[in-house]
Amino acid sequence: MDNPGKLLTKTFAMDLRSLAVFRMALGLLILWDLLWQRWPCLHAHYSGGVMDPALLADESRMLGWFLSLHQLFPDPTALHTLFAVQALLAVALIAGWRTWVIAPLNWLLLCSLQAANFFVLDGGDALLRLMLLFGCFLPLGARWSLDARRRQSPALTTLPPVFLPAAACLMLQVAAVYWFSVFFKTDPMWTQSYDLLYYAFHTPLYAKAPALFLAGYPALLKVVTFLVYWWEVLGPLWVLVMASKPRLRLAGIGVFWLFHFMIFLSFGLEVFSFACMTGWVVFVPGKLWDRFNHETRTAPSSAAVQKPSRALLATQGVAVGLFLLALLGNAVSVQGKRFHEMPQPFRSVATAFMLNQTWRAFSTEATLSQQYWVGIDGQTDDGQWLNLITGQPADGELPPSIRHYFPNERWRHSILFLLQKRNRAHLPVLMRHYADAWNAHATADEQVHRVRFVLYADQTEPPGVEPVQDIRQYTLYETELP
Numbered sequence: 001m002d003n004p005g006k007l008l009t010k011t012f013a014m015d016l017r018s019l020a021v022f023r024m025a026l027g028l029l030i031l032w033d034l035l036w037q038r039w040p041c042l043h044a045h046y047s048g049g050v051m052d053p054a055l056l057a058d059e060s061r062m063l064g065w066f067l068s069l070h071q072l073f074p075d076p077t078a079l080h081t082l083f084a085v086q087a088l089l090a091v092a093l094i095a096g097w098r099t100w101v102i103a104p105l106n107w108l109l110l111c112s113l114q115a116a117n118f119f120v121l122d123g124g125d126a127l128l129r130l131m132l133l134f135g136c137f138l139p140l141g142a143r144w145s146l147d148a149r150r151r152q153s154p155a156l157t158t159l160p161p162v163f164l165p166a167a168a169c170l171m172l173q174v175a176a177v178y179w180f181s182v183f184f185k186t187d188p189m190w191t192q193s194y195d196l197l198y199y200a201f202h203t204p205l206y207a208k209a210p211a212l213f214l215a216g217y218p219a220l221l222k223v224v225t226f227l228v229y230w231w232e233v234l235g236p237l238w239v240l241v242m243a244s245k246p247r248l249r250l251a252g253i254g255v256f257w258l259f260h261f262m263i264f265l266s267f268g269l270e271v272f273s274f275a276c277m278t279g280w281v282v283f284v285p286g287k288l289w290d291r292f293n294h295e296t297r298t299a300p301s302s303a304a305v306q307k308p309s310r311a312l313l314a315t316q317g318v319a320v321g322l323f324l325l326a327l328l329g330n331a332v333s334v335q336g337k338r339f340h341e342m343p344q345p346f347r348s349v350a351t352a353f354m355l356n357q358t359w360r361a362f363s364t365e366a367t368l369s370q371q372y373w374v375g376i377d378g379q380t381d382d383g384q385w386l387n388l389i390t391g392q393p394a395d396g397e398l399p400p401s402i403r404h405y406f407p408n409e410r411w412r413h414s415i416l417f418l419l420q421k422r423n424r425a426h427l428p429v430l431m432r433h434y435a436d437a438w439n440a441h442a443t444a445d446e447q448v449h450r451v452r453f454v455l456y457a458d459q460t461e462p463p464g465v466e467p468v469q470d471i472r473q474y475t476l477y478e479t480e481l482p
Contacts, residue, residue, distance in 0.1 A: 008164070008168070009161065009164060010243045010244055011168075011240055011241070011243045012164050012167045012168040012171055012243075013158070013159065013164075013167075013243060014138075014159040014163075014167045014171075014282055015157055015158065015159070015284065015285065015286035015289065016139065016142045016143045016156055016157055016158065016159055017143050017144065017157060017286065017289040018281055018282055018283070018284040018285075018286070018289070019138060019139070019140060019142065019143070019159065019282060020096070020140070020141075020142070020143040020144040020145060021144075021281050021284070022131075022135070022140075022278065022281040022282045023093060023094075023096060023099070023103075023135065023140040023141070023145070024093075024094050024096075024144075025277075025278040025281055026093065026106075026128070026131065026132055026135065026278060027090045027091070027092075027093035027094035027106070028090075028094060029128060029271070029274050029275060029278060030086070030090040030093070030106060030110060030128070030132075031087060031090040031091065031094070032274075033128075033270075033271055034083060034086055034087055034090065035087065036408070037270070037271070037408050037409060037410045038083070038113070038120075038410060039083050040407065040408070041120075041407065041408070041410055041411060042076065042079055042080065042083065043076060044411075044433065045117050045119075045120055045410065045411075045414065046070055046074065046079055046116055046117060047074050047075070047076050047079060048074070048429065049429075049433055050414065050426070050429055050430045050433045051117060051119060051414065051426050051429060051430075052425065052426050052428075052429045053071070053074050055425055055426060056071065056116065056117055056118075056119070057071050059118055060115050060116075060118070067111075067112065067115070067352075068111075068112045068113075068115040068116045069082060069109070069112045070082060070112050070113055070115075070116035070117075071115070071116050082109070082112075082113075085109065086106070086109045086110070086113065089102055089105050089106045089109060090106060093106050093140075095145065095146050096140070096141040096144065096145020096146050096147050096148065097141075097145070097146040097147065098141075098147065099139075099140045099141030099145060099147050100141070103132065103135060103136045103140055104136050106132060107129065107132045107133055107136055110128070110129050110132060111129055111354045114129060114354070115354065117414075118417075119413065119414045119417040119418070119423065119426070120410040120411075120413050120414045120417075121413065122269065122271060122272055122361075122409075122413055123177070123272050123357070123358075123359060123361060124269065124270075124271035124272030124273070124274070124275040124276070125271060125275075126356065126357040126358075127173075127174075127177060127272070127275045127276065127279060127357070128271065128275045128278075129354055130173050130326065130355065130357065131170060131173065131174070131275070131278065131279055133322065133353065134166055134169045134170040134173060134319060134322075134323070135170065137163070137166035137169075137315050137316060137318070137319040138159075138163055138166050138167060138170065139159070139160075139163065142156060143155070143156075143157070157286055157289075158286070160308075162308035162312055162313070162316065163316065165316040165317070165319055165320050166315075166316055166319040166320075167282075169319050169320060169322070169323035170282060171240070171282060171283065172323065173279075173323065173326065174236070174276075174279035174280065174282070174283075175236035175237075175239075175240065176326075176327070176330060177276065177279075177359055178232040178233075178235065178236050178359075179232070179233070179236060180330045180333075180334065180359045181232060181359035181360070181361075181363070182229070182232055182233055183334045184334070184359065184360040184363035185229060185232075185363050186363075187363065189225075190225070190229055190363075191229070193222075194221075194222040194223075194225040194226045194229075195218070195221070195222065195225065195462070195463060196225045196228075196229075196362065197214075197221040197224055197225045197228070198215060198218045198221045198222075198225075198463055199369055199460055200267075200362050201214055201215035201221065201266065202215055202371055202460045203371065203372070204371055204372065204373045204398060204399075204402040204403070205372060205373060205374075205402060205403065205412055205415070205416060206267045206268070206269075206403075207266065207267065207403075208265065208266055208267060208268050208403065210265050210266050211266040211267065214266070218463035218464065219463075222463075228259070231255065231259065235252060235255065235256060238252045239252040239253060239256075239280070239283050243285075246285035246286075246287040246288070249283065249285055250284065250285060250288060253280045253283055253284060256276070256277070256280045257277050257280060260272075260273045260274075260276045260277050261273065261277070268403065268409060269409065270409055271409065322349075322353055322355060325346055325349060325350045325353075325355050326350070326355040326357065328342060328346055328350070329342060329350055329355055329356055329357060330357065330358075330359075333357075333358040333359075333360070339351070339355075339356035339357075339358070340356075369459065369460050370457045370458070370459060370460065371398065371457065371458045371459075371460055372419070372455065372456070372457050373398055373399070373402045373455075373456050374402075374405075374415060374419075374453065374454065374455055374456070375387060375394050375396070375452070375453070375454035375455075375456060376388050376389055376405075376430075376431070376434050376451075376453060376454075377394040377451065377452050377453075377454060378434070378435055378438055378448025378449075378450065378451050378452075379448055379449065379450040379451070379452075380445070380446055380447065380448055380449070381445065381447070381449065382445075385452075386438075386446075386448065388434040388435065388437070388438045388448070388451070389405045389434070390405075394454075396454075396456055396471055396473055397471075398456070398458065398471075418430065418453075419455060419476070424476060424477065427453050427476065427477040428477070428479065430453070431451040431452075431453055431477060431479070432451075432481075434451070435448055435451050435481055448481070449480065449481050450478070450479070450480050450481060451478070451479060451481060452475055452477060452478035452479075453475070453476050453477040453478075454473055454474065454475050454476065455473075455474040455475075455476055456471055456472070456473055456474075457471070457472045457474070458470060458471045458472070
């Protein structure tokens with residue numbers, strides 16, 4: 001039987017080729033998110049289009065993050081420059097050029113971008129920046145990179161043992177997403193009735209066409225909910241324990257990839273889905289890559305094992321310390337507190353490194369048994385209320401495709417945050433944006449002079465109960481335009 005030290009070494013062993021694919025996936029995800037989700041909304045989300053920059057800065061200060069370059073330079077020209085620099089850094093990360101410098105720079109600009117507007121983030125953003133952070137303590141450029149080509153050193157395939165602490169931090173951070181989310185899943189719909197997915201698939205601001213289709217099969221969704229709950233408990237443990245059984249470990253990774261691909265198809269949570277799939281790449285056993293190129297697996301030399309530098313050992317200690325702070329933050333969130341309520345001095349370090357994370361989404365029936373959607377309306381001179389997005393009369397009915405009201409997931413997340421009472425101070429800026437966009441193209445008799453932001457809610461009936469439409473309307477903001 002292996003002693004504890006050998007067992008830990010096997011559990012957190014990492015193939016350098018898997019780490020290389022992980023590096024490229026991180027860079028691609030950063031680049032895709034920047035070009036597809038954020039850059040098209042640069043003015044709206046970072047330069048005062050639909051969010052008040054002063055209020056966003058206040059929120060960042062409350063959370064203890066002061067280093068957002070995107071907030072310091074909110075001018076559109078400066079923001080375009082920062083976005084361009086970040087895109088180039090992401091390309092450099094993909095290529096593996098000067099990785100020890102490029103990876104931390106990517107992390108710094110990613111944190112700056114995320115800190116500039118918390119209202120457009122979801123759990124995938126937290127996982128992305130944390131994986132990139134712990135990746136900075138690993139040899140991301142050791143294989144399949146410009147760095148490796150320039151060094152022309154022996155093509156190692158096994159991660160040197162000195163990096164095992166950081167490897168363990170990265171792997172356990174990926175597993176923590178699932179284990180800590182289970183702490184919030186105490187609602188009977190998770191543990192007794194297994195109706196979570198039935199309710200979740202009825203949420204208009206999230207559900208896509210496949211989810212709406214599957215909502216018609218509540219018995220099937222009970223089984224899937226049961227499997228999802230227990231896979232989140234046991235799946236990460238399975239992948240970790242099966243380190244010495246490559247096929248079984250790869251099977252577990254495949255289940256996670258399929259799970260998150262189904263989340264992407266059902267809810268369109270692109271960044272979360274792709275970030276989680278990226279995280280499981282580091283667990284891929286080296287035997288998979290051996291099947292493609294048939295190279296001999298090479299371990300580090302004995303000198304490299306026995307004589308790590310003090311600086312390298314110190315960086316591994318830093319990685320472990322940051323991971324422990326991240327665990328503390330998770331423990332605080334499980335207790336129902338916000339991350340910035342951590343005790344000092346831990347709070348200052350944790351917030352400075354943006355270790356904040358919480359995994360409570362889709363956890364309670366109270367938030368899912370209601371169907372929510374919003375109305376962004378304007379009133380013309382004849383008293384008619386129009387939906388400023390579709391141009392149709394604002395009748396309060398649930399639209400067939402409420403998701404398509406908004407350009408992308410970032411925009412939808414910002415709307416969901418604005419539903420919270422403490423965030424509604426941004427509504428005047430949001431409504432001014434939509435009113436100006438409408439009036440710029442409307443005819444003289446269709447100009448709007450009054451706007452309102454309306455929340456609609458309808459009860460989702462339990463499985464097997466005939467739906468009864470009882471739409472409730474809450475006007476969260478209404479004002480006359482100057």
